[in-house]
Amino acid sequence: MKALDVRSVSKSYGPVVALHGVSFSVEPGEIIGLLGPNGAGKTTLMKVLTGYLQADEGQALVGGIDVGKSPLEVQTEIGYLPENAPLYRDMTVGDYLMLMAELRSLPQAERRPMLSRVVEATGLGDYLDRRIDKLSKGYRQRVGIAQAIIHRPRILVLDEPTSGLDPTQIAEIRQLIRQLATEATVMLSTHILSEVEMTCERVIMIMNGQLRADARLEDIRAASAAIVAIESKVEPKEVEEKLRAIEGVTEVRPFEERAGFRHYRLTSAQDEDLCPLIFEHLRKESWKVAELRSDSRSLETVFRELAQAPESESPPFALDPTAAGKDKKGAGEPVSDGHSESKEASA
Numbered sequence: 001m002k003a004l005d006v007r008s009v010s011k012s013y014g015p016v017v018a019l020h021g022v023s024f025s026v027e028p029g030e031i032i033g034l035l036g037p038n039g040a041g042k043t044t045l046m047k048v049l050t051g052y053l054q055a056d057e058g059q060a061l062v063g064g065i066d067v068g069k070s071p072l073e074v075q076t077e078i079g080y081l082p083e084n085a086p087l088y089r090d091m092t093v094g095d096y097l098m099l100m101a102e103l104r105s106l107p108q109a110e111r112r113p114m115l116s117r118v119v120e121a122t123g124l125g126d127y128l129d130r131r132i133d134k135l136s137k138g139y140r141q142r143v144g145i146a147q148a149i150i151h152r153p154r155i156l157v158l159d160e161p162t163s164g165l166d167p168t169q170i171a172e173i174r175q176l177i178r179q180l181a182t183e184a185t186v187m188l189s190t191h192i193l194s195e196v197e198m199t200c201e202r203v204i205m206i207m208n209g210q211l212r213a214d215a216r217l218e219d220i221r222a223a224s225a226a227i228v229a230i231e232s233k234v235e236p237k238e239v240e241e242k243l244r245a246i247e248g249v250t251e252v253r254p255f256e257e258r259a260g261f262r263h264y265r266l267t268s269a270q271d272e273d274l275c276p277l278i279f280e281h282l283r284k285e286s287w288k289v290a291e292l293r294s295d296s297r298s299l300e301t302v303f304r305e306l307a308q309a310p311e312s313e314s315p316p317f318a319l320d321p322t323a324a325g326k327d328k329k330g331a332g333e334p335v336s337d338g339h340s341e342s343k344e345a346s347a
Helices: 042-049 071-075 093-103 108-122 137-149 167-180 193-199 217-222 236-244 275-282 299-308 341-346
Strands: 004-013 016-026 031-035 057-062 078-081 155-159 185-190 202-207 210-216 224-231 251-258 261-268 289-296
Touching: 004 042, 016 042, 016 057, 016 202, 031 042, 031 193, 042 057, 042 155, 042 185, 071 078, 078 137, 093 108, 093 137, 108 137, 108 167, 137 155, 137 167, 167 185, 167 193, 185 193, 193 299, 202 217, 202 299, 210 217, 210 299, 217 299, 224 275, 236 251, 236 261, 236 275, 261 289, 275 289
Parallel strands: 016 210, 031 185, 031 202, 078 155, 155 185
Antiparallel strands: 004 016, 004 057, 202 210, 224 261, 224 289, 251 261
C-alpha cells in the first residue's frame, strides 16, 4: 500500500490556481523533498494532504484512506509540523508535550513512555521544565517535531523545518529527520536546494501549482548532459529531432538564445560523455556550431531548466511511481515559503 497517493489534485483560491492536476505516489519509508520557489503551491499541497484544506478536484489517499472523505482518520496517521509551529510558549516543554499526547487521545498508560521516547529522539531531555518562550528557535523546532511524532505517525509532514535556523541547528535537524525516517515516511517542503540534497532521497518539484519533476537524487546525479550551441536560423524542431536520434540521448531541450545561436541541453540517463557522439553527428550537418561542451547534471541545473522552460513541456526527470522505493531496505521502496493560504495563492 502506498504511503501517499495523490491523484490529479487541484485547488484554487477564487480565480487563483494554487494546484493544478498534481499526481504522484510515495512508498513507505521514503524521505521526499517537496521543492519549489516561494508561492509554488507546496504549503497548499501539504494542507490538502493533512486534511486542513479540501481539494477542489482529484483525490489524495494517505495509507489508502481518502483525505477528503475521512480527514480525522487520516490525521491519526500523520504528524504535521506547519511552517510556524503552533506552540503554547507560556507552557513548559514537558507540559506542552503531555497536552499534545492527551489531544492525540493516547491512552493514559502510554503517555509517559511516549513522552520519554520523543524527548530522547529530539534531544529535549534537559529542557522539559523550561518554558517554550525561553528556548532558541532551533529547540522550538525540536519541540514542534516532538509534538508531531508523539503518537507514532506513519507519515511525517514537515513544512520548512529548518527555516530561520543557524548552520549548526540545521545540521542537527537534518540528522533528526534521518533518524525519524527509520520509523516513518517523511515529506519535507523547502525552497532551499541544499536542504533536499543533504536530507532527501527523492525530489518532487512544484512550480506555479504544477508538478514539474519527480526523480531520485541518485538518478539526477547519474545522468550526464552536454551543451551545444547551433545557429538560430536552423529550425529548432529539426535540430531537436536529429539530436534525439543520437545514441544515448534521452532529452533535448532548448534553453537560451544568444548572439545568433540557440543553446540546447542534451541529456543521457547513463554516466557517459555525450560530446564525442554529438561531434560525430554534427560533422554530417551543415549547421554552424558555436559551442559543444559537457555539462554536469545537478539539482540546481534541473531546477533552473524547469524555471525557464514552458510549463507545457514534460519534466526532464520523471519517475515511474510504481518503481519508487523498490531498492530501499525495509520498504517497497517557520524565512518562509509563504505562507498563509492567501499569500501562496497570490504568488
